[in-house]
Amino acid sequence: xxxxxxxxxxxxxxxxxxxxxxxxxxxxxxxxxxxxxxxxxxxxxxxxxxxxxxxxxxxxxxxxxxxxxxxxxxxxxxxxxxxxxxxxxxxxxxxxxxxxxxxxxxxxxxxxxxxxxxxxxxxxxxxxxxxxxxxxxxxxxxxxxxxxxxxxxxxxxxxxxxxxxxxxxxxxxxxxxxxxxxxxxxxxxxxxxxxxxxxxxxxxxxxxxxxxxxxxxxxxxxxxxxxxxxxxxxxxxxxxxxxxxxxxxxxxxxxxxxxxxxxxxxxxxxxxxxxxxxxxxxxxxxxxxxxxxxxxxxxxxxxxxxxxxxxxxxxxxxxx
Numbered sequence: 001x002x003x004x005x006x007x008x009x010x011x012x013x014x015x016x017x018x019x020x021x022x023x024x025x026x027x028x029x030x031x032x033x034x035x036x037x038x039x040x041x042x043x044x045x046x047x048x049x050x051x052x053x054x055x056x057x058x059x060x061x062x063x064x065x066x067x068x069x070x071x072x073x074x075x076x077x078x079x080x081x082x083x084x085x086x087x088x089x090x091x092x093x094x095x096x097x098x099x100x101x102x103x104x105x106x107x108x109x110x111x112x113x114x115x116x117x118x119x120x121x122x123x124x125x126x127x128x129x130x131x132x133x134x135x136x137x138x139x140x141x142x143x144x145x146x147x148x149x150x151x152x153x154x155x156x157x158x159x160x161x162x163x164x165x166x167x168x169x170x171x172x173x174x175x176x177x178x179x180x181x182x183x184x185x186x187x188x189x190x191x192x193x194x195x196x197x198x199x200x201x202x203x204x205x206x207x208x209x210x211x212x213x214x215x216x217x218x219x220x221x222x223x224x225x226x227x228x229x230x231x232x233x234x235x236x237x238x239x240x241x242x243x244x245x246x247x248x249x250x251x252x253x254x255x256x257x258x259x260x261x262x263x264x265x266x267x268x269x270x271x272x273x274x275x276x277x278x279x280x281x282x283x284x285x286x287x288x289x290x291x292x293x294x295x296x297x298x299x300x301x302x303x304x305x306x307x308x309x310x311x312x313x314x315x316x317x318x319x320x
Contacts, residue, residue, distance in 0.1 A: 003310050004045060004067075007302075009033045009052040009074065012292070015299020022307060023048070040064055048072060048306050057081040062089055072305040074298055076100045076158075077239065078319050079212050093319040094305035097157055099297035104288035105161035108237045109169070111261030112150070112205055114282045115233045117142040121279045143204070143231060143258065146170035151203030153219065154210025154238065155181060155191065162207060163189050174199055178215075200227040205235060212239035222247040225256055233259045237288050240264040249274045252281065263288055 002024045007016070010028055019025055026042070028034045034042075036056060043049065043065040051057055053075030059082055062068070068091055071081055076097040083093050114120055122140055125133045134140075150166045152159045152175040163173050173191040175181075176199045186193065196219075200206065206228060210216050220234065221244040228234070234257060236243055245266040251257050252275075259280035265271045275281050289298065301317065308314040 003047040003306075005048040005050060005306060006034075006039065006042060006046040007050040008039055008055050011074070011299050012296050015296040016303055018300075019303040019306060022311075036061070043068070047310075050074060050302050050306065051080065053077055053080055055080060057086070059085050062086055062091065070094065070306060070309045072302045072309075073319075074302050077211060079239070083319060087320060092309055092316070094309070094317050095319055096298045096301035096305070097317060099294050099301055100289045101157045101161050103291050103294045104158045104237050105165060107263060107284070107288050108158070108162045108207055108209070108235055109165045111235050111237070111263065111282055111284070112166075112207070112233070113145060115235070115259045115261045115280070116145050116148075116205075118279075120282050124279075143233070148172070148204035149174060149202055151175065151194070151199040151206045152191070153177075153196070153199065153206065153208050154216075156209065156211075158237070159207070159209035160189065162209060163191050171205075174202060196224075197227060200224055201229070203232060204229065205233045207235040208238045208242050210238055210242065212241055216242055218242070218244045220244065220248070222250075225251040228257050230255060231258045233257070233261065235261045237263045240266040240268075245272050245275075252278055 005019060005023045005025045007025060007027050010031060010033060040061055043061060045067065047067050048070045049065060049068055050072045057071055057080060062085055070092045071086055072094045073081060074096060076095055078093060078095050081093055086093050118140055146169060149172045152163060152173060155175040155177045166173050167190050174194040175191050176194060176196045180193050219242050225247055243266060248260060249272055252260060261282040262271065263284045263286055269286060271283055275283060304314055305316050308316040
C-alpha cells in the first residue's frame with residue numbers, strides 16, 4: 001500500500017512528480033493552502049506531513065497524527081515545528097537547506113548593494129520627482145562596498161555563500177559563530193573570526209545569517225545597535241526575531257546606524273510602520289528563496305526527504 005502524504009501548501013507540481021508517482025499525495029484544491037483546522041481534521045490517516053515554514057506543527061497536531069512517521073518541512077528553518085515533542089513521539093523532522101543557500105545569499109548581497117548605493121531610494125525619487133530630482137555630483141551619495149568590512153553573524157551554509165560573494169566584491173569579511181570554523185576553512189574563505197562585540201564595532205555592514213533559537217532572540221537589540229558604527233548598515237535575511245525591531249527603528253531615526261536592508265520582520269510578515277517611511281531602509285517581503293527554480297528545487301528536496309525516509313534509497317536531511 002502506498003504511503004499517504006499530506007502537503008499543506010500549493011506549489012509547482014514539477015518538484016513533487018516523483019513523490020506523486022510513489023505515494024498517495026494530497027494537495028489543497030484551488031489557490032488557498034490548507035488551514036490548520038483542515039489539517040487537524042485530516043492528519044490522522046497520513047504517514048507524512050509536509051508543512052510550509054509558516055504552518056504551525058504543535059503538540060496537538062502531532063498527537064492527532066497517530067500514523068505520522070515524518071514531518072518534512074518546506075524550509076531551511078523549522079521553528080514552526082515543536083521538534084522536541086516530535087522527537088519524543090518518535091517522529092523524524094527534516095528540512096530543505098540545500099536549495100535555499102544560493103538565492104538567500106544573493107538576496108543578502110543585493111540588499112548590501114542596494115542600501116549602500118541607495119538604488120531603491122533613487123528609483124523612488126526619480127519616479128516621484130522626475131525632472132525635479134536633484135542629480136548633482138554631490139547628491140545621492142552612497143557608501144563604498146569594495147574595501148568595506150562585512151561582519152557575518154552565523155557562518156553556516158548561507159553565511160559562507162555570502163562570504164564568497166562579498167570577497168568577490170572586494171570586501172573584507174569577519175564573522176561570529178558559536179562554534180568557530182577551523183583555521184583551514186577560515187583561510188580558504190578569507191574570513192577572520194571576531195567575537196560579537198568586536199564584529200559590531202568593526203563592521204561597515206552586519207549581516208544576520210544565524211538560525212532562530214532562544215539564544216539568538218534579539219541578538220541585535222538596543223545595546224548591540226549602540227556598538228555599531230554610525231555609518232554601518234544592518235542586513236537581515238534570516239529571521240525577524242533576531243532583531244529588536246523597535247530598537248532598530250530608534251537607531252535609524254537617531255542616526256545611530258546608517259541604514260538597513262530587511263527581508264524578515266519581527267512581527268510577522270509586515271515591518272513596523274515607521275520603517276515604511278525611511279529612505280535609508282530597503283524592505284523586501286521575505287523573498288529570500290522566491291525564484292521559480294528555487295521553489296521547485298525545494299519541493300524536490302521535500303520529495304527526497306519523504307521517499308528517502310520510507311524507502312531508504314537516498315539521504316534524508318534530518319534536523320536531529
